Each structure stands twice: as structure tokens, then as C-alpha cells.
Amino acid sequence: MKDLIAQLERIVGQDQVLKEPEDLIPYGFDGTAVLKEPAMCVVFPADVNEVAAVVGVAASHGTPIVTRGSGTGLSGGSVPVRNGVVVCLLRLNRILEIDARNLTISAQCGVITKDIADEAAKAGLFYPPDPGSMKISTIGGNVAENSGGLRGLKYGVTRNYVMGLEAVLPSGEVCWFGNKCVKDVAGYSMKDLFIGSEGTLGIITRVLLRLLPKPASRRTLLASFSSMEAAAATVSAIIEARVIPCTLEFLDRVTVRCVEDYAGIGLPLEAEAILLMETDGHPAVVAEEAKQMTVIARENGATDVKVAADEQEGERLATARRAAFSALARMKPTTILEDATVPRSELTKMVRKIQEVGERYNLTIGTFGHMGDGNLHPTILTDEKDADEMDRVEKAMHEMFEYAIELGGTITGEHGVGLAKKPFLPRQFTESSYALMKSLKRTLDPDGLLNPGKIFD
Amino acid sequence: MKDLIAQLERIVGQDQVLKEPEDLIPYGFDGTAVLKEPAMCVVFPADVNEVAAVVGVAASHGTPIVTRGSGTGLSGGSVPVRNGVVVCLLRLNRILEIDARNLTISAQCGVITKDIADEAAKAGLFYPPDPGSMKISTIGGNVAENSGGLRGLKYGVTRNYVMGLEAVLPSGEVCWFGNKCVKDVAGYSMKDLFIGSEGTLGIITRVLLRLLPKPASRRTLLASFSSMEAAAATVSAIIEARVIPCTLEFLDRVTVRCVEDYAGIGLPLEAEAILLMETDGHPAVVAEEAKQMTVIARENGATDVKVAADEQEGERLATARRAAFSALARMKPTTILEDATVPRSELTKMVRKIQEVGERYNLTIGTFGHMGDGNLHPTILTDEKDADEMDRVEKAMHEMFEYAIELGGTITGEHGVGLAKKPFLPRQFTESSYALMKSLKRTLDPDGLLNPGKIFD
Numbered sequence: 001m002k003d004l005i006a007q008l009e010r011i012v013g014q015d016q017v018l019k020e021p022e023d024l025i026p027y028g029f030d031g032t033a034v035l036k037e038p039a040m041c042v043v044f045p046a047d048v049n050e051v052a053a054v055v056g057v058a059a060s061h062g063t064p065i066v067t068r069g070s071g072t073g074l075s076g077g078s079v080p081v082r083n084g085v086v087v088c089l090l091r092l093n094r095i096l097e098i099d100a101r102n103l104t105i106s107a108q109c110g111v112i113t114k115d116i117a118d119e120a121a122k123a124g125l126f127y128p129p130d131p132g133s134m135k136i137s138t139i140g141g142n143v144a145e146n147s148g149g150l151r152g153l154k155y156g157v158t159r160n161y162v163m164g165l166e167a168v169l170p171s172g173e174v175c176w177f178g179n180k181c182v183k184d185v186a187g188y189s190m191k192d193l194f195i196g197s198e199g200t201l202g203i204i205t206r207v208l209l210r211l212l213p214k215p216a217s218r219r220t221l222l223a224s225f226s227s228m229e230a231a232a233a234t235v236s237a238i239i240e241a242r243v244i245p246c247t248l249e250f251l252d253r254v255t256v257r258c259v260e261d262y263a264g265i266g267l268p269l270e271a272e273a274i275l276l277m278e279t280d281g282h283p284a285v286v287a288e289e290a291k292q293m294t295v296i297a298r299e300n301g302a303t304d305v306k307v308a309a310d311e312q313e314g315e316r317l318a319t320a321r322r323a324a325f326s327a328l329a330r331m332k333p334t335t336i337l338e339d340a341t342v343p344r345s346e347l348t349k350m351v352r353k354i355q356e357v358g359e360r361y362n363l364t365i366g367t368f369g370h371m372g373d374g375n376l377h378p379t380i381l382t383d384e385k386d387a388d389e390m391d392r393v394e395k396a397m398h399e400m401f402e403y404a405i406e407l408g409g410t411i412t413g414e415h416g417v418g419l420a421k422k423p424f425l426p427r428q429f430t431e432s433s434y435a436l437m438k439s440l441k442r443t444l445d446p447d448g449l450l451n452p453g454k455i456f457d
Numbered sequence: 458m459k460d461l462i463a464q465l466e467r468i469v470g471q472d473q474v475l476k477e478p479e480d481l482i483p484y485g486f487d488g489t490a491v492l493k494e495p496a497m498c499v500v501f502p503a504d505v506n507e508v509a510a511v512v513g514v515a516a517s518h519g520t521p522i523v524t525r526g527s528g529t530g531l532s533g534g535s536v537p538v539r540n541g542v543v544v545c546l547l548r549l550n551r552i553l554e555i556d557a558r559n560l561t562i563s564a565q566c567g568v569i570t571k572d573i574a575d576e577a578a579k580a581g582l583f584y585p586p587d588p589g590s591m592k593i594s595t596i597g598g599n600v601a602e603n604s605g606g607l608r609g610l611k612y613g614v615t616r617n618y619v620m621g622l623e624a625v626l627p628s629g630e631v632c633w634f635g636n637k638c639v640k641d642v643a644g645y646s647m648k649d650l651f652i653g654s655e656g657t658l659g660i661i662t663r664v665l666l667r668l669l670p671k672p673a674s675r676r677t678l679l680a681s682f683s684s685m686e687a688a689a690a691t692v693s694a695i696i697e698a699r700v701i702p703c704t705l706e707f708l709d710r711v712t713v714r715c716v717e718d719y720a721g722i723g724l725p726l727e728a729e730a731i732l733l734m735e736t737d738g739h740p741a742v743v744a745e746e747a748k749q750m751t752v753i754a755r756e757n758g759a760t761d762v763k764v765a766a767d768e769q770e771g772e773r774l775a776t777a778r779r780a781a782f783s784a785l786a787r788m789k790p791t792t793i794l795e796d797a798t799v800p801r802s803e804l805t806k807m808v809r810k811i812q813e814v815g816e817r818y819n820l821t822i823g824t825f826g827h828m829g830d831g832n833l834h835p836t837i838l839t840d841e842k843d844a845d846e847m848d849r850v851e852k853a854m855h856e857m858f859e860y861a862i863e864l865g866g867t868i869t870g871e872h873g874v875g876l877a878k879k880p881f882l883p884r885q886f887t888e889s890s891y892a893l894m895k896s897l898k899r900t901l902d903p904d905g906l907l908n909p910g911k912i913f914d
Contacts, residue, residue, distance in 0.1 A: 101802035173889040180800035182830040183870035192649030213699035242670035284741035343637035345558035373639040413640035432630040443900040
């Protein structure tokens with residue numbers, strides 16, 4: 001072990017390796033509740049060559065590697081492996097190029113996602129994926145997890161914006177896949193294999209992202225409902241009316257109260273559920289869609305529909321929504337955030353199930369999420385020290401996952417499998433599909449060096 | 458061999474196996490020039506179970522399998538392997554479900570792509586990918602090749618619309634990957650590995666596709682130019698002005714004359730190049746974008762810009778454009794269609810190179826293509842019996858591919874690698890990236906049964 005650390009120090013410099021127990025603590029967990037594990041050491045390489053060298057050295061010792069960005073993951077994907085090396089990529093933080101002619105941006109993996117969006121905006125361009133964590137999470141982490149966000153309904157997820165990526169393989173080789181071409185069918189789509197692979201196949205060190213022209217205008221609406229079903233029905237009706245707004249976010253009563261307490265922006269505390277609806281694009285389209293959504297919400301039982309006075313107010317509402325997790329997390333010692341996702345047509349059933357399960361197991365659940373994507377985040381407010389309650393939490397989660405799969409859904413819409421959802425993954429796949437995924441892992445990482453024990457054993 | 462055929466006949470029925478040399482001829486080639494190879498037999502399974510059984514029997518004999526839809530491929534991907542079985546999937550031709558609530562359509566692989574689009578349109582929905590062959594090509598073939606089309610600029614390619622697929626593995630196992638969820642990050646994105654894998658990893662038997670609301674209106678414009686560079690500059694200027702029309706198609710003088718001769722719809726014969734531009738969406742947006750494109754085309758040297766009187770006239774122009782390949786193919790015995798693709802910013806350079814190479818090697822090249830995607834189709838009109846000219850064709854193609862790669866492009870934007878571009882593939886990848894692709898092939902198809910010799914050896 002000492003030998004390995006000395007070798008790592010020679011690669012990245014002594015001041016770029018953490019090895020004291022107290023220094024390792026903040027790198028022993030990510031944004032996921034309960035999961036913790038200390039690493040042997042944390043290294044901070046400066047560039048891709050150092051990453052490759054670190055991988056080579058760790059491999060020669062047979063030591064596992066866990067890659068980490070800002071550690072905001074919500075499925076334990078970057079929780080260390082005991083006696084493993086954590087490779088933290090925050091120093092690879094340069095935006096390399098913005099290409100306005102080809103509508104692309106190129107960046108190192110450690111760039112904060114919001115910086116990508118801001119840099120694009122400066123050039124009149126738009127990077128749509130906006131995970132809740134975008135102010136702190138890294139673009140490399142977003143790509144490794146295939147992060148979603150609030151605009152998935154209209155704009156898709158991170159995968160839809162990755163045109164190319166550089167990855168360090170477990171062998172220490174550096175590969176690049178992709179280019180600035182809008183169309184490219186030469187060979188297998190290797191980049192798609194790495195996107196969402198949660199650090200188990202390679203270490204993503206650089207990305208090339210597609211940008212869009214910035215929408216000319218946007219409008220935000222806030223609708224209040226006296227039942228969760230009415231909000232869900234509104235979402236279905238909007239999509240059936242062939243309106244595809246950029247955002248259809250949902251917050252239940254528990255979440256609204258927590259967020260209001262946290263952010264104080266005047267959310268309607270008496271509502272059982274609220275919908276935050278945003279439309280963007282050409283001003284004429286925005287005006288029409290805002291009108292349509294208002295009418296549809298009212299027809300489906302909205303007690304009130306407010307239009308944000310301007311973009312600033314709209315932005316404040318979206319920021320409040322992004323704070324939902326943090327706001328809920330303040331209420332109890334342990335916050336377990338799930339993201340079972342169902343086809344949009346099954347939303348009402350799923351919402352009812354979450355309520356029913358919460359009541360039956362006597363749990364406090366705040367639910368919010370990307371209703372337009374069928375992507376709900378039931379958030380269980382609990383205390384990991386309360387063994388009896390944790391047992392009920394476990395059972396409730398299990399029921400929710402089972403039901404989501406039964407409805408044709410998935411155990412994870414945007415948070416990844418990691419450690420947290422690993423036991424449920426085989427339920428979603430047939431035996432041969434599951435075996436096929438594992439065989440890919442063995443092909444790319446025969447010695448199981450990269451993020452072992454994540455996604456599957 | 459007799460034994461194998463008897464077993465196959467027991468699975469699919471005697472009348473669903475072709476084995477006489479004269480019956481095999483039409484299945485010995487696809488849409489690609491020059492490439493021909495007779496199969497041992499052609500089988501027509503009725504459903505996925507028969508496909509799986511056929512694979513199992515062929516595998517037990519160690520006999521290679523080539524999958525085929527309508528045989529419209531342009532890289533030799535479905536050209537038989539000598540003494541191999543051709544599995545033709547045209548009998549799996551049922552549309553299974555259109556789900557207007559989730560905006561999806563589910564179909565067997567042998568459904569004709571245009572039937573998918575028409576069925577969606579009946580429900581007020583829209584399936585955007587529109588490869589030139591869409592009136593005859595199958596959706597399974599489109600997915601296996603990740604087909605592009607005329608609307609790539611705004612709407613992307615086939616990959617962007619595949620939410621799920623069923624594949625028969627070389628082992629005969631049937632796997633399903635995907636669901637109706639807009640977001641799903643459970644496990645590796647296996648479907649993305651099969652999309653564009655050209656029949657080398659599995660046989661795609663069923664697909665679940667994403668649909669969009671049908672755009673409310675569309676408008677088609679036809680701009681004439683006195684030089685190819687002016688047309689290319691117009692395309693760049695449109696995108697730099699942040700306008701993303703659904704179609705920016707280009708035809709050079711040679712192609713315009715052939716198409717006019719073939720379709721007689723009044724194309725401007727005196728132009729050196731024409732651009733077919735289409736915008737769709739909300740009427741206000743369409744009107745504005747049409748105006749912007751007209752102004753930009755004029756500023757960049759358009760000698761004339763015509764607006765189609767109505768959607769019917771627009772459709773006639775698009776149909777004429779889709780006929781470009783057929784129209785050119787009538788001129789000479791052999792038509793070699795390429796689809797080297799470059800980043801949009803490099804279009805002018807690529808266009809010049811094609812002209813220069815054509816002149817230097819004294820070849821007749823008609824160029825058309827999806828200029829908005831940087832995806833050009835230089836089409837060499839030649840005669841495979843003229844050995845000297847074929848030698849020059851070979852050299853010219855080589856130079857074009859090399860230049861496309863040098864410009865950061867790809868050897869194939871939408872036609873696939875198949876047999877035709879196999880020799881050029883290693884040029885586009887580093888050694889380790891190329892090796893990694895081959896290792897995936899070995900993992901999924903260890904005995905090399907599926908479409909052997911396609912993409913790579």
C-alpha cells in the first residue's frame with residue numbers, strides 16, 4: 001500500500017494525494033443516504049496523462065479505482081471501495097472550446113455543468129440538460145450517470161447532447177469516440193456505451209457536447225391543485241393535447257412546505273400539489289402554449305394558475321424547485337430520495353401507489369419530480385438510527401420499485417444504479433439481457449478494477 | 458448443407474425457403490454497386506420464435522447468417538456470405554401498437570418505414586427519420602443501420618427515436634431492451650449498442666419508437682445558385698443565424714439535370730447548385746424562418762429563391778430530392794454513392810475537394826445530400842466493366858475519405874460501413890478504439906456467426 005501511494009505521489013505530486021483518515025472522510029460518501037466507505041487514498045490528477053498513469057499504477061497493484069467528480073451522485077456510484085483509490089477529477093476543469101459554427105462545446109470532465117450552460121449562453125447558445133445538482137456537479141459525472149433534469153420532456157437527457165468523449169480504459173489506454181458530425185455511423189456507437197456506465201467501464205476525461213440556439217423567450221406558470229391526481233391528470237392532458245413544454249415539474253404538499261420554509265418565495269401552502277410549467281421558444285408559441293396549459297390545468301381541477309411576471313420570477317420558481325431535495329433534507333437526519341419512473345400514461349397510478357405505501361408503512365414521504373417525464377422522486381424523510389423505521393423504508397421502497405416495473409417503468413430514471421439500486425436491477429431485465437450487460441463489463445474491465453460492485457456484483 | 462436446409466424448412470415451412478440458384482439471385486446483392494455474393498438459401502421466418510429457431514439451427518451447423526430487410530442498404534451490409542443463410546424479415550410486418558398517450562409506436566422489424574410514418578400521421582403524430590429509401594426500406598433495417606434522412610439537422614437520426622428493441626442473439630436467446638419511459642438509466646444502454654450494429658451483434662425483430670406531435674405547418678423553399686460554394690456558404694450562414702430548419706438539401710448541376718429529366722417538376726436547369734430548404738412548426742415560426750432563409754440565401758449569392766405554393770408542391774420537391782439517387786443511377790451502368798460527412802463548418806472545403814478530385818480523375822460526379830448535416834453524397838457515375846475508370850474511382854474515393862477524416866469528419870454519415878467502407882474504418886479510429894469495437898463483437902458473437910466480414914474482418 002505504501003508503495004502504491006508513493007508511486008501515485010510521483011505521478012500527481014505529493015500535495016495531490018490525500019491519505020490521512022480525517023482527510024478521507026469527505027470523500028467517503030456522495031449524495032446518497034446511509035452509504036459510506038473509506039478509501040485508501042484520494043488522488044487529484046491534473047490531466048488525462050496523469051489519469052492514465054494513475055490507472056496503470058493502480059492496475060499493476062490490482063487496486064480498484066473509483067472515479068469521483070463533485071460527489072453529488074444519488075445512487076452511491078462514487079462511494080469508495082475499501083482499500084481502493086479514489087480518482088477525483090476536479091482539476092480537469094477547463095472549457096476547451098466553444099464552436100459557434102458547429103454548435104458544440106468541448107470541456108474537460110471536471111467542469112461544473114452550470115459553467116457549461118453559462119459559457120454556452122454567452123455565445124447565444126443553450127445546453128439544455130439541467131440536473132438539480134448542476135451548480136456543483138461536474139459534466140463528467142453527468143455523462144457517466146446520463147443525468148436528466150427538469151427539461152427532459154422537450155429536450156431529452158445528457159446522452160442526447162454528447163457528440164464525443166475521451167475515456168481512459170482500465171488498461172491505461174486513452175480512447176476518443178465521436179466527432180463534430182451531426183451524422184456518423186462508422187462502427188458501433190462506443191460513446192453510448194460509456195454514457196451512463198457509472199465509472200465501471202472507463203474514466204471519462206473529456207467531452208464534446210452539442211448545443212442548441214437559445215430559445216427566444218420563455219414563460220413560467222404555477223398551478224395549484226387540491227389533489228395529486230388532478231396534477232397528474234393535467235400533465236397527461238397537456239401531452240395528449242400535443243403540447244410539449246420544456247418543464248412540467250411537480251411538488252406535493254410536504255415538499256411545497258419544506259421548500260417555502262427554505263426559500264420563502266411565496267408558494268401556495270394550502271395546495272395538495274403544485275405544477276411548475278415552463279414553455280420556451282418563439283414568443284408566439286410560448287404565448288399560445290402558456291394559454292393552452294392554463295386552460296387545461298383549470299379543466300383538470302387547478303384551483304389557481306399564476307403566470308410568472310417575468311423571466312426572473314420564472315427563474316426564482318425553477319431555483320426553488322431545484323432546492324426541493326436540499327429543503328427536504330433539512331427535515332430529518334436521513335433523506336432517501338428515489339427516482340422510479342413510469343410511462344407518462346401511468347403517472348396517476350404511480351402517484352396513488354406512493355401515497356398508499358407511505359400511509360401503510362407510516363412514513364413521511366415528500367414527492368416531487370419531473371412529471372412530464374413520468375420521473376417522480378418520492379423522498380422518504382427518516383432516521384437511519386431508527387432500525388424499525390428503516391425496515392419499513394426498505395419494504396416501502398421495494399414495493400414502489402416493483403410497482404414501477406409492473407407499470408412498464410424503470411427502477412431509476414436519472415440517478416443511476418450504483419450501490420443503492422443494484423439489488424433491484426435483475427428484476428428489470430431478463431436473465432439473458434442481464435448476463436449480456438455483465439459480459440460487456442468483463443470485456444472492457446476483465447480484472448474488475450473500475451468501480452467494482454457498482455451496477456452489479 | 459441438405460440437412461441444414463431440411464431443418465430450416467421444418468421451422469419456417471418448405472414454401473418459405475428459397476434454395477434454387479435462380480431464386481437466390483435477387484437476394485445476392487443490395488443497393489450497393491458492384492458487391493454480389495450468392496447465399497446458400499434464403500429463409501422467411503414468420504415471427505421472432507422462428508427467427509430464434511433459425512439462428513439456433515444455423516449456429517449448430519456453424520453456418521453464418523446475414524439478415525436482410527428490403528435490401529436497400531448502400532454499404533453492402535446485407536450482401537450474403539457465400540454458403541451462408543440469408544434471413545429475410547419481410548414477413549414480420551405488423552404494426553403492433555400506437556400509443557398516443559405516451560407518444561410511441563411499436564412495430565415488427567419488417568414494417569416499411571413509410572408505413573410507420575403514415576400510421577403516426579393518422580394519429581396526428583410524427584415519425585421524423587426519413588431516409589431516401591423510406592418507401593421500401595424496413596424499420597428494422599433502418600435501426601440496424603441507424604439511418605439518417607433529410608430531416609437530421611433539426612430532428613436527428615433513427616437512433617434518437619428508438620426507445621426499445623428486441624434482438625435475437627447468436628445464441629438464439631431473445632432479449633428486450635428499453636421501455637416507454639422518457640428517462641431510464643438502469644444498466645448500460647444496450648439498445649444503443651444494437652442500433653447501427655449492421656446485423657453483426659444480433660437480429661433486431663421488434664422496435665419501440667418515440668413519436669412527436671405533428672408540426673402544425675411547413676414551408677418549402679427552393680434557392681438557385683451559380684456556384685456550389687455559394688450554396689454551402691448559405692447553409693453555414695443559416696445555422697450561424699441560429700435558424701435550424703428541418704431540411705437543407707443540396708443538389709449540384711449534374712444531379713438537378715438528372716432529377717429533372719426523371720421527374721420533370723421544373724427544377725432550374727441553369728443553376729450550378731440548388732438548395733431545398735424546409736421549415737416546419739408553428740405557423741408564425743415557419744413564416745419568420747422562411748423569410749430569414751430567403752434573405753440569407755440572397756445575401757450569399759442565390760440567383761433566385763422560390764417559395765412552394767403549398768404543402769403539395771413542397772412535397773413534390775422533397776420527393777424529387779428523394780429520387781436523386783434513382784435519377785442518377787439511370788445515367789450509367791454503375792452508380793457509386795458515397796456519404797463522407799464533415800462538421801458543417803467544413804462544408805465549403807469538402808465541396809471544393811469533391812469537385813477538384815472529380816476533375817483530376819476525369820470522373821462524372823453528381824453530388825447531392827444533406828448539407829445542413831455536413832452529409833454529402835458524391836455519386837460517381839461509372840461502369841464497373843471499365844477497369845481503368847474503376848481504378849480512378851477507387852483512388853478518388855480514397856482521397857475523399859482521407860480528406861473527410863482530416864477535416865474531423867467520418868467515412869459514413871448514414872449508410873454504414875458494411876463491406877464497402879470496411880477498409881477505411883481503421884483510419885478513423887485509434888488502434889485501441891478499433892480493437893475495443895472488435896472485442897465487443899467477439900463478446901456478443903464469439904463464433905462470428907452474424908454477418909461475418911461486415912464492418913471489420
